[in-house]
Amino acid sequence: MFSTLEALPSDAILKLIAEHASDARSEKVDLGVGVYRTEQGETPVLASVKKAERQILETQTSKTYLGSGGDPEFNLLSQQLTFGDDVAAERITTLQTPGGSGGLRVAAGLVLRARRDATVWHSNPTWANHVPLLGGAGLNLKPYPYYDYESRSLVFDQMMDRVNAIPEGDLVLLHGCCHNPTGMDLSQSQWKELAERIAARKLLPFVDMAYQGFANGIKEDVYPIHLLAGMVPEMIVVTSCSKNFGLYRDRVGSLSFVCSNAETAATVRSQAHNLVRTMYSMPPDHGAAIVREILGNPSLRAEWVAEVDGMRARLKNMRVSLVAALRREAPDHDFSHVEQANGMFCFLGISEPQVERLKKDCGVYMVNSSRINVAGITPGNVDYLAKSIALVL
Numbered sequence: 001m002f003s004t005l006e007a008l009p010s011d012a013i014l015k016l017i018a019e020h021a022s023d024a025r026s027e028k029v030d031l032g033v034g035v036y037r038t039e040q041g042e043t044p045v046l047a048s049v050k051k052a053e054r055q056i057l058e059t060q061t062s063k064t065y066l067g068s069g070g071d072p073e074f075n076l077l078s079q080q081l082t083f084g085d086d087v088a089a090e091r092i093t094t095l096q097t098p099g100g101s102g103g104l105r106v107a108a109g110l111v112l113r114a115r116r117d118a119t120v121w122h123s124n125p126t127w128a129n130h131v132p133l134l135g136g137a138g139l140n141l142k143p144y145p146y147y148d149y150e151s152r153s154l155v156f157d158q159m160m161d162r163v164n165a166i167p168e169g170d171l172v173l174l175h176g177c178c179h180n181p182t183g184m185d186l187s188q189s190q191w192k193e194l195a196e197r198i199a200a201r202k203l204l205p206f207v208d209m210a211y212q213g214f215a216n217g218i219k220e221d222v223y224p225i226h227l228l229a230g231m232v233p234e235m236i237v238v239t240s241c242s243k244n245f246g247l248y249r250d251r252v253g254s255l256s257f258v259c260s261n262a263e264t265a266a267t268v269r270s271q272a273h274n275l276v277r278t279m280y281s282m283p284p285d286h287g288a289a290i291v292r293e294i295l296g297n298p299s300l301r302a303e304w305v306a307e308v309d310g311m312r313a314r315l316k317n318m319r320v321s322l323v324a325a326l327r328r329e330a331p332d333h334d335f336s337h338v339e340q341a342n343g344m345f346c347f348l349g350i351s352e353p354q355v356e357r358l359k360k361d362c363g364v365y366m367v368n369s370s371r372i373n374v375a376g377i378t379p380g381n382v383d384y385l386a387k388s389i390a391l392v393l
């Protein structure tokens with residue numbers, strides 16, 4: 001049976017990780033892999049997470065099954081973190097999911113059950129796994145314009161023109177904040193214009209929120225979700241706790257369906273639970289228990305918010321430092337777009353051969369599109385990085 005299968009090429013990011021790991025140069029820089037790192041280059045367990053884990057260890061009395069929707073307390077706290085008190089809770093049904101990816105996959109299954117011929121419109125470009133993941137589940141996908149590589153900026157007018165032509169009932173996939181890979185988010189007035197258009201054209205917003213807290217703050221970053229939820233009868237929101245809680249491998253996220261009324265929300269919940277039962281039965285508990293412990297305890301929660309604030313500040317500082325260093329090293333080139341971006345990513349805006357030369361000649365690693373993970377920059381390597389970039393320009 002297995003002899004019918006053909007081997008697939010290894011994932012570009014995994015290949016890059018392996019190449020970086022085997023590079024013996026001490027000055028090498030990794031801007032590829034999409035995880036947060038400290039100035040010491042570590043992806044640490046947050047202090048608030050450690051404390052929550054200790055509490056769980058001491059107080060947990062059972063590991064019995066929790067059900068397909070996961071932990072109800074986690075779901076409530078996670079829902080409040082995303083929607084605040086702005087949306088009537090009975091209109092929303094929330095499930096704990098195995099990371100944001102699991103949430104996206106369950107959302108895709110539910111959309112297919114509800115409307116098999118619906119198309120999900122996604123930004124061009126978008127997160128590298130959106131199309132494989134949602135398309136692999138069976139959804140129709142089409143792109144809308146989002147970013148111009150030449151001017152290194154959003155193409156909001158083109159985006160709006162396309163949204164204006166999307167058929168009623170289709171879904172619009174939006175990055176809640178810290179757009180991956182461009183780092184370019186809509187302004188509040190652009191979100192307003194977009195939300196009005198989405199509501200007028202009876203489209204369904206499908207928000208992927210993988211970086212809450214990394215753009216402007218935990219509360220500030222859910223602005224588009226609150227805005228949209230107040231304007232449309234139905235929407236889907238997927239969140240990930242991988243980045244803002246640093247729980248990458250514990251696989252924790254959430255999936256919320258905002259419905260027009262409580263009755264529909266109950267129907268959607270029954271369908272979503274049934275869907276999960278047929279896929280992975282129920283989500284893993286440990287990560288969600290940590291998040292529940294943190295969000296439900298005021299002092300742990302405050303500590304976590306401060307830790308997220310710290311990660312966000314470091315990312316912003318590194319963007320500012322890199323642009324300043326590039327102004328010195330490559331004064332004829334404009335990299336100011338790097339400073340305008342939010343979160344961990346943005347495109348540097350250099351060519352594939354230049355990316356290749358950076359790797360070969362300088363030990364600076366990034367994916368071919370020149371998307372960089374700003375978390376790979378430190379006060380110790382920023383000058384070397386700017387000099388290396390200047391060298392290949």
Ligand SMILES: Cc1ncc(COP(=O)(O)O)c(C=O)c1O
Nearest residue numbers: 099100101127180208210240242
């Ligand atoms: C935009 C976006 N959505 C979803 C995810 C999935 O995250 P998770 O690790 O929680 O599955 C990521 C992770 O990089 C992402 O960047």
